Amino acid sequence: MRVEEAKYLARKIMEAGEIPLLVGHFGVGKTDIAKDIARETNRKLVVLVLSQMEPGDLIGLPARGEDRTVFLKPDWWPEDGNTIIFLDEINRAHRSVRNAIMQLLVDKRIHNHVLPENAWIMAAMNPPDEEYDQAELITDPAFISRFFILEITPDTKEWLDWAERTGVVEEVKRFIRDYPEFLASERTLSLKLSLKPSPRSWYKLSNVLKTLSEEDKEKYGYVLAAGIVGPEAAKAFYESFLQKMKIPSAEEVLLKGEYELPKDVHVMNTLVLRIIAYLERMDRRTLQEHSLTISKNLVKLSGELPKEIFYGILRYLVDASHRNDEKSDLFDKILEELSQEERIRNFAREI
Numbered sequence: 001m002r003v004e005e006a007k008y009l010a011r012k013i014m015e016a017g018e019i020p021l022l023v024g025h026f027g028v029g030k031t032d033i034a035k036d037i038a039r040e041t042n043r044k045l046v047v048l049v050l051s052q053m054e055p056g057d058l059i060g061l062p063a064r065g066e067d068r069t070v071f072l073k074p075d076w077w078p079e080d081g082n083t084i085i086f087l088d089e090i091n092r093a094h095r096s097v098r099n100a101i102m103q104l105l106v107d108k109r110i111h112n113h114v115l116p117e118n119a120w121i122m123a124a125m126n127p128p129d130e131e132y133d134q135a136e137l138i139t140d141p142a143f144i145s146r147f148f149i150l151e152i153t154p155d156t157k158e159w160l161d162w163a164e165r166t167g168v169v170e171e172v173k174r175f176i177r178d179y180p181e182f183l184a185s186e187r188t189l190s191l192k193l194s195l196k197p198s199p200r201s202w203y204k205l206s207n208v209l210k211t212l213s214e215e216d217k218e219k220y221g222y223v224l225a226a227g228i229v230g231p232e233a234a235k236a237f238y239e240s241f242l243q244k245m246k247i248p249s250a251e252e253v254l255l256k257g258e259y260e261l262p263k264d265v266h267v268m269n270t271l272v273l274r275i276i277a278y279l280e281r282m283d284r285r286t287l288q289e290h291s292l293t294i295s296k297n298l299v300k301l302s303g304e305l306p307k308e309i310f311y312g313i314l315r316y317l318v319d320a321s322h323r324n325d326e327k328s329d330l331f332d333k334i335l336e337e338l339s340q341e342e343r344i345r346n347f348a349r350e351i
Contacts, residue, residue, distance in 0.1 A: 001223060002155045007033045009220055011041070013148045014084070014120040016207040019105060021090075021144075021227075022124040024152035025184055029162070030124040034086040043120070046076050047086045050093035055100040059110050071111040081118035091125035098143060105146040123147060145201060148208065149227035156180040195230035204228050236270045247271055250278030255290055257297040261304055268305055272312045279316070279331075287330045295337035302344055314344070 001009075010020040010033060022030040031047070038045035048058070063072050078085065087101065100110075108115040115121075156176065163173050176183050195201075205228050209217060225234035236247060247270055248259035254275065261271070279287070279294075287294075302310050314335075321332040338344050 001150065001152060002158055003029045003033065003152060004158065005220075006150045006152050007036055009148075009150055009224065010122055011037050012211050012216075013208050013224075014122060016211045018204050018207055019121045019123060019147050021147035021149050022122070022152060023127050023149055024124075025126060025154075028152050028154050028184070030152065031086070031088065032162075034084060034122060034124070037122075038084050041084075042082065044078065044083045045086060046078060046083060047088060048076060049088045050097050050101070051089040053093070053097055055096050058097060058100045071113070073113050074110075077113060078116055078119055081116035083116070084120045084122060085115075087121065087123040089125065090123050091128075102143065102146075105143075127151070141196065144195070145198065145228075147228075148204070148224065149195070150223075151227075154184040156183055159183060195226075195228065197229040197233040201228045232270075232273060235266060236273070239264070239267050239270060247274065250274045253301060254278065254294045254297050257293075257300055265306075265309070268309050269312075272305075272309055275313060276316045279320070282327075284326050284330065287327055291330055291334055292337065295334050298334070298338060299341050299344065302338075302341070314338070 006022060010022065013020040014037075022033060024030055034045055034047070037043075050058075058074060059071065063070055076085075085104075090098065104110055104115075104121070108119070108121070160173060160177060163176075205225055208224055209221075212220065222234055222238040225237050229237070239247065246260070246262070247267055248261060252259040253271070261268070298313065301313075317331050317335050317338075321328050321335055
């Protein structure tokens with residue numbers, strides 16, 4: 001998303017009491033976003049560059065009390081809630097520092113020091129590309145699930161406007177204007193791919209949606225949901241609720257064969273994901289009881305889905321039949337039934 005969009009959504013997220021995580025290459029404007037929001041809301045900005053901090057800098061040092069050890073407030077600790085705490089470079093922070101801020105992210109406190117009411121927290125990091133070793137951060141769901149991820153992509157016009165305001169030399173501006181492909185690296189992996197939905201993430205999404213108008217939900221609903229529950233769940237949520245499209249349940253399709261399928265490619269892809277997830281969860285006895293019905297209804301569905309979309313179901317059934325688990329023989333039986341249909345045999349040959 002563009003910088004202005006990220007700034008707008010980051011503010012909405014913090015107004016809801018949640019924490020935005022700005023992801024973008026260095027120089028894209030992450031710190032400027034924090035400064036702008038602080039200025040526009042008349043808040044003090046506390047910038048913590050985590051890559052340059054030790055755990056003691058972040059959580060405060062121990063001191064001897066009357067009969068116990070106590071921790072002193074760190075020198076950055078806000079005096080009132082009219083503050084934004086900006087956690088910068090979390091991707092380059094030592095693991096011990098990331099562990100130290102977990103209590104701040106979860107409970108908005110460190111030791112017995114509680115953040116003043118209405119204090120906001122936001123964070124920033126570089127994208128998970130080849131230039132940084134971020135495997136621990138990406139794969140730690142307890143850490144990354146605390147944030148709404150907002151991925152910023154540099155926009156040429158937006159950057160040129162900024163360059164004009166900040167006095168970038170004409171030679172550089174002219175070059176970027178003529179060769180916009182060199183504004184930023186294209187080697188970027190989406191951090192959202194590691195996100196999975198959870199009861200907590202849906203609750204966080206609800207908190208932010210409460211702050212949005214219907215127009216904002218329509219415009220930003222998908223990108224907000226993808227930043228907290230992951231792209232797949234966000235797609236289903238956006239299409240089913242925000243776009244008012246009814247996606248049939250797997251039971252309606254596989255067991256009843258009674259449904260109305262919207263002719264929208266994204267809805268069809270989401271339905272395939274629902275069917276695969278449902279088959280994966282089904283126990284052996286239920287699958288055995290309904291295998292012929294499932295086969296018959298999959299044949300029906302093959303006539304309603306484009307072959308390249310229906311192929312996702314076939315691919316799953318083939319893989320499941322080769323797993324040698326308690327249901328593999330039943331998936332093989334369903335495949336055998338499907339192979340009796342010439343249309344499905346043609347699907348497999350054409351793709």
